[in-house]
Amino acid sequence: MSGGERPILLVEDNPDDVDLTLRAFKRAGVSRRVDVVTDGVEALDYLFCRAGHAARAGQPPPAVVLLDLKLPRLDGHEVLRHIRADPRTRLLPVVILSSSVEEEDVVRGYGGGANSYVRKPVSYTEFVEAARQLGLYWLALDHGAPVEPFPGARG
Template identity: 35%
Template sequence: MRCKTSIPILVADDDMDDCEMIKEALQASRLLNEVQFVHDGEELLSFLHRQQKLSTQANNLLPGLILLDLNMPKMDGREVLKEIRKSPELQSIPIIVLTTSKAEEDIMRSYNLGANSFITKPIEFETLVQVMRDLGRYWFEIVELPDCKLSEG
């Protein structure tokens, strides 16, 4: 079992302002986990596959949580969600969709494709900090996360 604060969070978002904002909000929420960023769906997949290859029994390098934007270039969030849920090595990673949209069809579709949560990006920074704090508390304190590498043997 990994130490909770050493479990990295991966943010997939093409919008640099949003990445910056999420980073600051995570800091402000005092979440100690390392945060990594990718900026499109293809980059996200190749990052995950690379981390998966580099991981060992003792040292799991896969992110413990993915914050996924839906609208991204090259391969959008929906496609990448589908790919991750199809991959035996990656499918157990919790994915939180964090997007501008609150369209019903986006919400429905994300859950159908296997998202664990759907969050509309808050407008106020304070709210974003609160969301990050709650996410951190929920996923790293309340919930037991799968240890992807171990479960795959």
Template identity: 45%
Template structure:
């Protein structure tokens, strides 16, 4: 008998279409049943979380179970979005995992100071990404 995995809602803030596809495929690979949403930049992320603008139809819906946040995005980067999220009483409890190509110590320290739950450098192989996704879904 196969054990059914819990359904979670994952929000991914990522501007790179290739990285979006890899995340989607990695989650499918580990057979996680979930709702997956993508936003392309920090402004879109904040609108999604606050149910504003193009996301006004989300009003009254729960927050995602977890946010995977890229730091280097256009319009509003992940650092600025993280600061807004962690200072907003309605959003600050949302688990946030930075998933980025950055290995800069400054980014690591700064994001932890802002309240990020984890900082992960994007894996270079698909197998490593799928393994990481399996671990992240335990948040």
């Protein structure tokens, strides 16, 4: 990361949505590195520097986590619960980025501590605009809580 910029963590299992998100960020001028994990367990391994992500210990946490809800192994609500339950990650900005239109998912997301809930737009043009606005707010306007380097695995 040049200039100490913290990456975006995208937690998304659908390869088409990953590709669409990365292209939308690029087209919207969001130049921040995006790290991608494809299931809930891997998201927690990334955040807590476990398993294949142990080398991340001591590096800065992501600037924001973009979290899908429907994930293999551990769903997005459970990932959010683990993030908020741990003092090392409880202040990390989490934006739920989901195609779910279920009101229950929105209520559970905010109730679980999500900072924002964004429904994935259907059209590419709308998705690019949503990506631009997400990047502008979370990477440029939001001051954010103070962060420490990634904590490393629990002993």
